[in-house]
Amino acid sequence: MSVQAMIDEWYPVGIAAQLDAAGRNTMLMGEPIVVAKDANGQAKVTGGNGRLLPVKMRYGHVWTSLGEPKKDLFPIPEADQPGRRFVDVGVVRVRCSPLRAVENFLDVAHFPFVHTDILGAEPHTEVQNYKVEIREDVDEVWATQVKFYQPQAAKSASGGITTEYMYRVAAPTCTVLYKTCPPRPSEWDVITLFVQPLTEELCDVWPWMALFDDETSMTDLIHFQQTIFLQDRSILENQIPRLLPLDPGMEIPTRADLTSIAYRRWLKRHNYTYGAQLVAQ
Amino acid sequence: MKLYDYILSPSCYKVRLMAALTGVKLDLRPVDFHPGLEHRSPELLALNPAGSIPILEEGDLILTESSAILVYLAAQAAPEWLAGTKPEEAARVQQWLSFSGRLTANLGGARLHEMLLRPGDIGALQAQGIAALRELEAGLVEQNLRGERFLAADRPTVADIACFPYVALAPDGGVSLDPYPAIRLWSRALRSLDGFIEMPGIHRLHELKAEPTVEESKA
Amino acid sequence: MHTLTTGPWTPVALSADLPVGTVIPARIPAGSIALWRSESGRLSASADRCPHRGMSLSHGFVRGENLSCIYHGWSYARSGQCIRIPAHPGLEPPETIRAKTFTVEEVGGVIWVATDEATTAPPAFEGLAPLRSMTTTAGIAAIEAAAGAKASAEGLVVPVGDTLCLLVSTRDDGQTLIHVLVTGAASAEARIGASRAAESLRRAAEAVQKENAA
Known part of the structure; x- marks a missing residue:
């Protein structure tokens, strides 16, 4: 493993709206940190040796870094679009590699078996061909034209539809999903998975959404996404090994896994290996 | 309601x-x-x-x-779904309803700690959870030896529903269910009931449905 | 350290705890396995890891004569060969996709799995019927101390003054798996008594274990 390549990245460490003066003890890549609100009402993140860490407030969350971020936090233009509702789904801890949590989010083939009758259902199990690329200009992994039949694609969906997805890996532990928006066919719903790596085998996951949906209550929107993520959690905690294997001999992908293949290749290329297993054991 | x-x-x-x-x-x-x-x-x-x-x-x-x-x-x-008129059945329903409160405290506490970061002494909660699972396992073994598949009778009662969720979700709190064969069979019997619904963390028994015929698309 | 002469065989579970059409987790010295019984009653044991994404196969489901992974529904035959990938219905899975399998035998209501080539049959215990399985944090020496009796070469402990036998095996996770056996003729009341006696023995053995560790 290597902390170094990933240390200059931004990571989510709390919900902006839930900051308090007392502070919250948590961890980032093995280092104990405290996330608090200072006397001026600003977010303050303190590292293990008492040093102040850089802070950003964006997408409903507090972001920090143990190193010196060379780039700004990745953009999500939809976060500034009028008419969208922004949903802080709340933290869920998972005993798995932060990279495994991201990879699972990029996968549609598990929908019929893990999110049965919501995001998928037998016999509609086929994953049709889609496009995957590493976009060199922004240095992100993108999967487009991902189509899947879904019995209840969103809280706002009534009945089954074929949903189209775009997936984007914007940072080693942050991924953004663009999904057919039932009330507004010309727009995409935005659903993100922001993952805070506590250790290589333990992570706090902060899902966040920017949706067009004026009908559904905020609580229903939160509960829909919590339902989906908690269905994934029992899978993520039972994969062996807990680390994400980058050794190609360790796991067998198929055509449906092209996004995962690109993600693993991108991680390897950048030496983003905190939470990865390089050589099969 | x-x-x-x-x-x-x-x-x-x-x-x-x-x-x-x-x-x-x-x-x-x-x-x-x-x-x-x-x-x-x-x-x-x-x-x-x-x-x-x-x-x-x-x-x-x-x-x-x-x-x-x-x-x-x-x-x-x-x-x-309530206790019948047999005294031991009525008592057993009460026994396991009371017991279910302990499951909420120990297995439920461990789950809230491990999943939603709620405070708690995780080691103690898990140890108490394991002790409770052993009690439940022993109780179910005895019921099976009496020819009864559920906690208080040979039919499910409110006692089974009271105990099932925290038990089935024990792994969410880092407590394994692997060592309890009688609990596994009981859980399966409940999950196979007509009208059973899941919650996140308790998966569908896909085997209850026949393997579908899937046609490859011509796309 | 106890050397049991069950050869390559490990007693992993009781037949009654594995009905047709189900899969359960078990452990052998080589690691975790998924132990399953098909609809027609045929037993199989495979490594507890789907070669696709590493998901534990014992969380999966049995349909007909195959075991499926809960994650993506990949199905495996008794041979371990992957025979179906739901994401690609038209694809015949290549032969390279297979789960490692182990030899499994059922004798007198006990399921045994072999780690290596098995040249002998697993032991049979005449006159004894399985009652229940339990695990304990106590080691075999502590169980022997609590029972006041030594384990036989086959791993059988016959506690002094009780009407039950314990078939013990050490697992790779440090726990001990105990199969409680009683005489075949025992009544339901006697079996309930034996189950309670086994609970007491486990408590005593764990107390011994704790004392020895202190």
Whole structure:
């Protein structure tokens, strides 16, 4: 493993709206940190040796870094679009590699078996061909034209539809999903998975959404996404090994896994290996 | 009948499951337990000063303990889910209803700690959870030897529904269910009941459905 | 350290705890396995890891004569060969996709799995019927101390003054798996008594274990 390549990245460490003066003890890549609100009402993140860490407030969350971020936090233009509702789904801890949590989010083939009758259902199990690329200009992994039949694609969906997805890996532990928006066919719903790596085998996951949906209550929107993520959690905690294997001999992908293949290749290329297993054991 | 409900709460799930199994229609009122802590809001504390969910409201009646709600649903819609007239059966139902409160504290506490970062002594909660699972396993072994498949009788009762969710979700709190074959068979029997519904963390028994014929698309 | 002469065989579970059409987790010295019984009653044991994404196969499901992974529904035959990938219905899975399998035998209500080539049959215990399985944090020496009796070469402990036998095996996770056996003729009341006696023995053995560790 290597902390170094990933240390200059931004990571989510709390919900902006839930900051308090007392502070919250948590961890980032093995280092104990405290996330608090200072006397001026600003977010303050303190590292293990008492040093102040850089802070950003964006997408409903507090972001920090143990190193010196060379780039700004990745953009999500939809976060500034009028008419969208922004949903802080709340933290869920998972005993798995932060990279495994991201990879699972990029996968549609598990929908019929893990999110049965919501995001998928037998016999509609086929994953049709889609496009995957590493976009060199922004240095992100993108999967487009991902189509899947879904019995209840969103809280706002009534009945089954074929949903189209775009997936984007914007940072080693942050991924953004663009999904057919039932009330507004010309727009995409935005659903993100922001993952805070506590250790290589333990992570706090902060899902966040920017949706067009004026009908559904905020609580229903939160509960829909919590339902989906908690269905994934029992899978993520039972994969062996807990680390994400980058050794190609360790796991067998198929055509449906092209996004995962690109993600693993991108991680390897950048030496983003905190939470990865390089050589099969 | 209005249920103040949280989708990830095993205690709320008991009520949803009981209602599904007995054909009772519930009007669900979602409570933002996490991350919003709405169960401690003035509106909910007015209904239940203890600050817990589920809460069942019907006219003037407000019930705040899941075991009481199970009994209320069963008495209205499906009395066969209550204890029969045999003294030991009636006692066993009470025994396991009381026991289910311990599961909420230990396995439920471990789950909240490991999953939603709630405070608690995780080592102690898990150790108490394991002790409770051993008790349940021994109880089920004895029931099987008496020729009865469920906790209080050879049919499921409110006692089974009261105990099932926290047990089935024990792994969420880092407590393995692997060492308990009788619990596994009991859990499977409950999950196979007509009308059974899941909650997140309890997967569908896909084997109850025949393998579908899937045609490859021509796309 | 106890050397049991069950050869390559490990007693992993009781037949009654594995009905047709189900899969359960078990452990052998080589690691975790998924132990399953098909609809027609045929037993199989495979490594507890789907070669696709590493998901534990014992969380999966049995349909007909195959075991499926809960994650993506990949199905495996008794041979371990992957025979179906739901994401690609038209694809015949290549032969390279297979789960490692182990030899499994059922004798007198006990399921045994072999780690290596098995040249002998697993032991049979005449006159004894399985009652239940339990795990304990106590080691075999502590169980022997609590029972006041030594384990036989086959791993059988016959506690002094009790009407039950314990078939013990050490697992790779440090726990001990105990199969409680009683005489075949025992009544339901006697079996309930034996189950309670086994609970007491486990408590005593764990107390011994704790004392020895202190």
